[in-house]
Amino acid sequence: MSTLKFLDQAPRFLFFTGKGGVGKTSIACATAIQLADAGRQVLLVSTDPASNVGQVFGISIGNQITSIPVVPGLSALEIDPQAAAQVYRDRIVGPVRGILPESVVKSIEEQLSGACTTEIAAFDEFTALLNDSTLTVAYDHIVFDTAPTGHTIRLLQLPGAWSDFLAEGKGDASCLGPLSGLEKQQDQYKAAVDALSDASRTRLILVARAQQSTLREVARTHEELATIGFRNQYLLINAILPLSETNNDPLALAIYTREQAALNAIPVVLRELPRDDVLLKAFNLVGLTALRQLLVDKEAQASLPVDAVAAFDKPNLADLVDEIALEGHGLIMLMGKGGVGKTTLAAALAVSLAQRGLPVHLTTSDPAAHLSETLNGSLENLTVDRIDPHAETERYRQQVLDTKGALLDEAGRALLEEDLRSPCTEEIAVFQAFSRIIREAGQKFVVMDTAPTGHTLLLLDATGAYHREVTRQMDSTAHYLTPMMQLQDTHQTKVLIATLAETTPVLEAANLQADLRRAGIEPWAWVINNSIAATQTNSALLRQRAQNELREIDAVAHQHAHRYAVVPLSIEEPIGVSRLLDLAGHK
Amino acid sequence: MATIQVFDPALCCSTGVCGVEVDQQLVGFSADVDWAEQQGAAIERFNLAQQPMLFAENAVVKAFLERSGAEALPLILVDGDMALAGRYPNRTELARWAGIKETAEKPASGCCSGNSCG
Numbered sequence: 001m002s003t004l005k006f007l008d009q010a011p012r013f014l015f016f017t018g019k020g021g022v023g024k025t026s027i028a029c030a031t032a033i034q035l036a037d038a039g040r041q042v043l044l045v046s047t048d049p050a051s052n053v054g055q056v057f058g059i060s061i062g063n064q065i066t067s068i069p070v071v072p073g074l075s076a077l078e079i080d081p082q083a084a085a086q087v088y089r090d091r092i093v094g095p096v097r098g099i100l101p102e103s104v105v106k107s108i109e110e111q112l113s114g115a116c117t118t119e120i121a122a123f124d125e126f127t128a129l130l131n132d133s134t135l136t137v138a139y140d141h142i143v144f145d146t147a148p149t150g151h152t153i154r155l156l157q158l159p160g161a162w163s164d165f166l167a168e169g170k171g172d173a174s175c176l177g178p179l180s181g182l183e184k185q186q187d188q189y190k191a192a193v194d195a196l197s198d199a200s201r202t203r204l205i206l207v208a209r210a211q212q213s214t215l216r217e218v219a220r221t222h223e224e225l226a227t228i229g230f231r232n233q234y235l236l237i238n239a240i241l242p243l244s245e246t247n248n249d250p251l252a253l254a255i256y257t258r259e260q261a262a263l264n265a266i267p268v269v270l271r272e273l274p275r276d277d278v279l280l281k282a283f284n285l286v287g288l289t290a291l292r293q294l295l296v297d298k299e300a301q302a303s304l305p306v307d308a309v310a311a312f313d314k315p316n317l318a319d320l321v322d323e324i325a326l327e328g329h330g331l332i333m334l335m336g337k338g339g340v341g342k343t344t345l346a347a348a349l350a351v352s353l354a355q356r357g358l359p360v361h362l363t364t365s366d367p368a369a370h371l372s373e374t375l376n377g378s379l380e381n382l383t384v385d386r387i388d389p390h391a392e393t394e395r396y397r398q399q400v401l402d403t404k405g406a407l408l409d410e411a412g413r414a415l416l417e418e419d420l421r422s423p424c425t426e427e428i429a430v431f432q433a434f435s436r437i438i439r440e441a442g443q444k445f446v447v448m449d450t451a452p453t454g455h456t457l458l459l460l461d462a463t464g465a466y467h468r469e470v471t472r473q474m475d476s477t478a479h480y481l482t483p484m485m486q487l488q489d490t491h492q493t494k495v496l497i498a499t500l501a502e503t504t505p506v507l508e509a510a511n512l513q514a515d516l517r518r519a520g521i522e523p524w525a526w527v528i529n530n531s532i533a534a535t536q537t538n539s540a541l542l543r544q545r546a547q548n549e550l551r552e553i554d555a556v557a558h559q560h561a562h563r564y565a566v567v568p569l570s571i572e573e574p575i576g577v578s579r580l581l582d583l584a585g586h587k
Numbered sequence: 588m589a590t591i592q593v594f595d596p597a598l599c600c601s602t603g604v605c606g607v608e609v610d611q612q613l614v615g616f617s618a619d620v621d622w623a624e625q626q627g628a629a630i631e632r633f634n635l636a637q638q639p640m641l642f643a644e645n646a647v648v649k650a651f652l653e654r655s656g657a658e659a660l661p662l663i664l665v666d667g668d669m670a671l672a673g674r675y676p677n678r679t680e681l682a683r684w685a686g687i688k689e690t691a692e693k694p695a696s697g698c699c700s701g702n703s704c705g
Binding site for chain 2: 092093095096101103104105107108110111112264408409412566
């Protein structure tokens, strides 16, 4: 019997939240099975784009409630947020297709292709499940493998959001704009938000890995959601490497030490939360038996002998640098979800280029700042600078509030402030700061650890705002070139997609690539970071994970990337020139 | 009183917050609309990304889009006739169309009163 705290007297609604790849879906599945095994009626709701819930139960599920024969009492439902957003787009755009000019239809579709639309469309699907209805009344528990963001909930709580646009379908738009095309009524959204902030009905489980940056991010999520009334929160640390794995294996020992250090230094706000630790398991989390074991609180039986990955001969970062160096100059942008190591990879690329005698400027958004400090002045051809994303975003927000905000009434100002908390705002503010140095890429290499999404580029290009922004910062004598053209030309700009060799991160990276392609930008290469398969390890648990990685590396090599590189998980933190060169694979 | 209809381009936010620069014209215009409505003007705004059917169903707007494309928006109709295109009206223009007598109050978006002259 499990002794996990988050399962103790579980309320009706359980939400798991955390970034892609931490194991939310597996844990949500295991939770639903455990509750059903205890005799409850359970509905499992998965929004994982890589959902394998159907596969786990050997049944096809999809966008309707389906009962799971192998687990009595359990039903499941898969919501695809992308598909939900597409349905919404079709509803708006469908009637005018062929009536309005094609270019006009395209501009409408682009406006409805942002992260906000997907998020709101997914929330719309949740709403029905959070409201009592004949659909859900039979269930004791509804388990969600994701949770709405603070941004969405806050928007729905603002009275100003509802005043004109949703009531009359006209007036001031906002990030909530997409909701006006959805059919539900304000009271239903309100009831859903009320259910979320009711501790007797809803428990939120923050899922994290024992990594410093992840825990920092989780602490932010915790505070943001607690502030808006989402108080019933638990913390779950997933896939911790057990001490028993560290015998005679330097890599396993390094991981163990790093994880324990991260847990010891856990942010203060997370310390007061009830916490469960789940150990890394040797088995693949596929199938009922495996999932029933996941939440069992004992050391993994790592006795299964696992072979080392035989003769790992995938291309490394230095192989990519050889090709990049041929151009002599250009813009190199790393793109990927948070936590995949973009800053480290950008530094390794920059050092690797500079070491060949090429002039390089590295610019990072590294919140820790230690990277720029350790690299500055270390190589003759390398300059480093850093922008602070929070400071840039705050400056941008303040500028908008001082101008636009000054003219608004209280409700309008509150709505504007919330619009400015959208993920787009940070992306734009940071990119605006970076764009100041892009023009340098004509003479040297400029390496950046971030890139705008295709959606943002298309919006900015359409409005001409980005265009104005960059021309203003170019010398009047400079050769004229639109920024979009510069980014689309792989001789001038190379976008590298960074990811990890795990299912969800690879899928997220593929989505980023699809988004860039819409903007006519073809990612030049993929970089798979923190690969265990690219290391030597004796640990059976790590070898198992290395074997699992091979399938993902294969998918990147054959389905997604024109060229790719694999970067090993390093024993020591990759700080300083020589370790970064090692990481890139220099002999 | 005349009916003023504003056909906005596809904006994800009417404030243009999603753009690299906040469009100062849009900012001022939203305030001017509020002002004119308080004076009794009848003003409707339509966002291409939210209500494209209203663009398609209006012959004047549809013909305008076919000729000049979405990048030529906004388009302002007064009682169904084209009154302005390609930029937002200032407070004086709104007042004239709506038949409002302007008081001594300073227009918020008058050209050259701020730092952006469109």
